[in-house]
Structure formats: C-alpha cells, structure tokens
Amino acid sequence: xxxxxxxxxxxxxxxxxxxxxxxxxxxxxxxxxxxxxxxxxxxxxxxxxxxxxxxxxxxxxxxxxxxxxxxxxxxxxxxxxxxxxxxxxxxxxxxxxxxxxxxxxxxxxxxxxxxxxxxxxxxxxxxxxxxxxxxxxxxxxxxxxxxxxxxxxxxxxxxxxxxxxxxxxxxxxxxxxxxxxxxxxxxxxxxxxxxxxxxxxxxxxxxxxxxxxxxxxxxxxxxx
Numbered sequence: 164x165x166x167x168x169x170x171x172x173x174x175x176x177x178x179x180x181x182x183x184x185x186x187x188x189x190x191x192x193x194x195x196x197x198x199x200x201x202x203x204x205x206x207x208x209x210x211x212x213x214x215x216x217x218x219x220x221x222x223x224x225x226x227x228x229x230x231x232x233x234x235x236x237x238x239x240x241x242x243x244x245x246x247x248x249x250x251x252x253x254x255x256x257x258x259x260x261x262x263x264x265x266x267x268x269x270x271x272x273x274x275x276x277x278x279x280x281x282x283x284x285x286x287x288x289x290x291x292x293x294x295x296x297x298x299x300x301x302x303x304x305x306x307x308x309x310x311x312x313x314x315x316x317x318x319x320x321x322x323x324x325x326x327x328x329x330x331x332x333x334x335x336x337x338x339x340x341x342x343x344x345x346x347x348x349x350x351x352x353x354x355x356x357x358x359x360x361x362x363x364x365x366x367x368x369x370x371x372x373x374x375x376x377x378x379x380x381x382x383x384x385x386x387x
Contacts, residue, residue, distance in 0.1 A: 202247055206247060259321070264325055274377065329341070
C-alpha cells in the first residue's frame, strides 16, 4: 500500500520528465527557427546570385550561423535549393489538390486558380522561386526535374482531368484546353517574366492580365 507521504512525492518525481519534455520542445523550436532562417537566407542569395553563384558561406553569413551548421540540415547546395522549392510551393500545390473542384463550373475553377496564383504566388516571394527555375533550369536540369516532380506533375494531371470533364459537360467548345492545360497557366509565367524584366518601364496588372486571358478562352464576363 502506498503511504500518504509517498503520494505527496509522486508529482515531484514527474517534474524531471516534464522538464526534459520542455527542454526537447525548446530544442525542436530552435532547430525549426534555424532551418527557416537558412531557407530565408538561401532565397535571398539564390535570387541575388543565381544557383551557380551562390556559396553556402554566404548563406550561412546571411543566416547568422556557421557554415558547418547548414550541413546539419541540408546535404549540399542542391538539396538546399530543392527544399526551398518544396517549402515555398508545396502549400500552394496542396491547396489546389485539396480544393473541392469536381462539381464546380470550369470558369469558376479557372478564376479560383488565377486568384490563388496572384495572392499566393505572385504576391509573395514564391514568384522569385519560379524566376529562379526559369533562369537556372536549362543550366541545371536536375533542378528543373525536381520542380517538375514537386509542382507540375502534381497539378497538371488534375487540371487536365477537370478540363476533360468540362468538355464532356459542354462547358468548352473545343478540347484544346484539355489537351494543352498549359494554356491556362501560361499568362502567369508570362507575368512573372515580364514584370521581372520590364516592370519599371511598363508594369503589368497581373490579375487583370490573367482575367483578360480567361475572357479570351471562356468569353467576356457578365456585367451582373
């Protein structure tokens, strides 16, 4: 039988375990913060210098850590770049994959994708990741391949299926969009390239530009 005196000690005996749990939680939080700092510094360096010109020494300096610390989180510069792509763009891809699109009219789906692109990609530093892929992909095919697997190969089949369904429903007069779903997202890439090069001369209203493209595909929007 456990005495009252022993009972009074049980909560105190649990304290070391609680303290250890709290210590681990604090360590995990610090690791997560350091990892985010490395990714943020990597985005700045890759954007400024390109993939080839970026050195891990510079990433570490910008993140405020020793260079060796980077290797605790990322194997090399390529894996750092890949994780930057994944961390930046996977949430957007996941949002598209999780959206209940099957019963929506195709025009509503296209407008939702435009709004998502403008808000979550063009309106954020994610557009810089896309610019990096466009600029560096031809010289570094593995980076382009990784982007294709992580982003395009996840989104394109779903879009193609939705557009094929729209053709069967009679929402589209031609199957061209279902055969080439790239046509739907092409203006987004044009906007990223155009404003990256010419924004100071002739800025492009990305939302209206992409909506004008939808008008060409689906017809002008009703005024009501």
